[in-house]
C-alpha cells in the first residue's frame with residue numbers, strides 16, 4: 204500500500220520511510236507498556252477529535268503503543284525527542300519523557316491520512332527532536348481578553364505544533380487581566396465598571412489544560428512602563444513633580460509604595476502560576492519620563508548612587524529579581540530599555556526576550572544588539588519583530604528564511620545562549636479589528652513552530668503549504684489540497700489598527716490567473732471547505748469558517764477585477 208511522504212508541521216528532523224503505509228482500523232486501540240497512561244488518555248482525545256472514530260484504551264492489545272524508554276535518549280538529541288516506528292504490527296512511540304511521547308502523539312494525529320475509507324500512516328522510522336527548548340506564543344489578554352474556550356483552542360493549536368510555552372501578557376495601559384485580591388480596583392475602569400479578567404479558578408483550569416498538553420504558562424506583569432491603567436487607578440504611584448506634569452504611563456520608582464504594589468502583585472502571580480519563570484516586562488518606559496524631575500526618584504537615585512534613569516531602572520529590576528529569587532522564580536524581561544552597549548548592572552541569570560533595539564528617542568540604540576546580550580552572558584528568547592510579531596510585521600518571505608539562532612546576527616559560538624523563540628499576538632486597541640487572529644494564527648503558529656523545531660531550510664514551499672493545510676484543517680482534506688495558494692500566502696494579513704485589514708493577499712492570490720479563473724477556483728475551494736464542515740470533518744470549525752470568509756471576500760475582489768485592493772505584508 205503506497206504512501207505519500209509524511210507531511211506534518213513542524214517537519215521531523217529525520218524520517219526514514221519505506222514508501223509503504225500502515226493501515227489502521229477503527230476503533231483504534233491505544234495503550235502503554237509502562238507509566239504513560241496520562242499521555243495515552245491525551246492521544247485518545249486527539250484521535251477521536253481528529254478522526255471522528257472511536258478509540259479504545261488497551262494495554263494488552265494495541266495498534267498504537269507509547270513507551271517511556273530511557274534507551275530512546277541515545278537516538279534523539281533532546282529529552283523532548285521521540286522515536287516512532289510504524290510497521291505491520293502498528294505504531295510504537297518511545298521517548299525518555301512524557302513530553303517526547305506527547306510530541307510523538309501529535310506526529311501520529313498530524314500524519315494520519317484518510318484514503319478510500321481507510322486510515323493510513325507512512326511506514327518507517329522517525330527520529331525527531333526540537334532544535335530549541337523555549338518554543339512559545341504570547342497572547343495579550345490585557346488588551347483583548349479571550350473567552351477561556353478560545354484560549355484552549357489556541358493551546359490545542361500550539362500543542363499540535365509542538366510548542367511548549369504560553370506567555371500571558373496580563374498588565375498594560377488598558378487593564379489587568381487577572382483578578383487581584385489585594386487590588387480589586389485594578390479590575391475596574393474609571394467609572395467603577397468591571398474590566399474583564401481571569402479568575403484564579405479559570406487560570407488553574409488553563410494551567411491544568413495546558414499542562415496536560417505539554418505547555419507551561421508564563422505570566423507577565425509589565426512594569427514600570429505601560430502603566431496607564433495602574434496610574435489611573437492608583438495616582439499615588441505617579442512621580443511627584445513640583446513644576447509640570449508627572450508621567451502618566453510610567454510608575455514612580457522613587458516611592459516604596461511602587462515596590463510594595465509590584466511585589467504584592469507578583470506574590471499573587473507566583474501563588475497561582477507554578478512555572479519557574481515570571482516575566483516583569485520592562486519595555487518601553489519613557490526615557491523622558493519624570494524620574495529626573497521627581498523629588499522621590501531624585502532622592503532615591505542619590506541614595507542608591509544611580510547616575511542615570513537607566514541605572515534607576517536597573518535598581519528596580521534587581522529588587523524584583525531578589526523577590527523572585529526568594530520564591531525560586533527566574534526573572535524574564537524585554538530587552539529594549541537595557542543599555543547593553545554598556546555592561547548593565549542586571550543579574551546575568553535574567554532571561555532576556557529580544558524583540559528589537561529601541562526606536563530612536565525611545566531608548567538606548569547606539570551599540571545595542573542581540574549579539575551584545577550574548578556577549579554579556581545573558582540567555583535570550585528570540586522574538587525578533589520581523590519574525591515574531593503576527594500583528595503587521597511578519598511576512599512569509601522573512602519567516603521561512605528565519606530561525607531563532609540566525610537573525611538578527613548571532614555568532615555560532617554564542618548560538619546556544621539563544622534558547623528559543625516566541626510568537627507574539629499583540630491585540631489591536633480597536634475592538635472591530637480583533638478578528639484577524641482567527642484567520643492568522645492557525646497558520647502563523649505552526650510556521651513559526653517549524654522554525655523553532657527544525658533549522659533546515661524549507662526547500663519545497665509547495666509541499667510545506669499542503670502540510671500546513673492539513674495541519675490547520677485536519678486529516679480529511681483531499682490529497683494535495685493547498686488553501687494558502689488560494690489565500691495568496693501562508694501568512695494572512697493582519698494590519699489594521701485603524702481600518703479592517705484585507706483578509707487575504709488578493710494580488711498574490713490571482714497570480715497569473717484572470718479574475719474570472721481565480722473566481723472559479725475560489726468557488727471550488729469554498730465548496731470543498733463547505734462539504735468538509737458540513738460533514739463535521741474539520742478539526743477546527745472556526746478556522747474553516749474564517750478561511751471561508753476570506754474566500755468569499757476574494758470572490759468579491761475577483762468580481763471587481765481586483766480594483767481598490769492593496770496587498771499588505
Ligand SMILES: [Zn+2]
Nearest residue numbers: 442455497500
Ligand atoms: Zn518618581
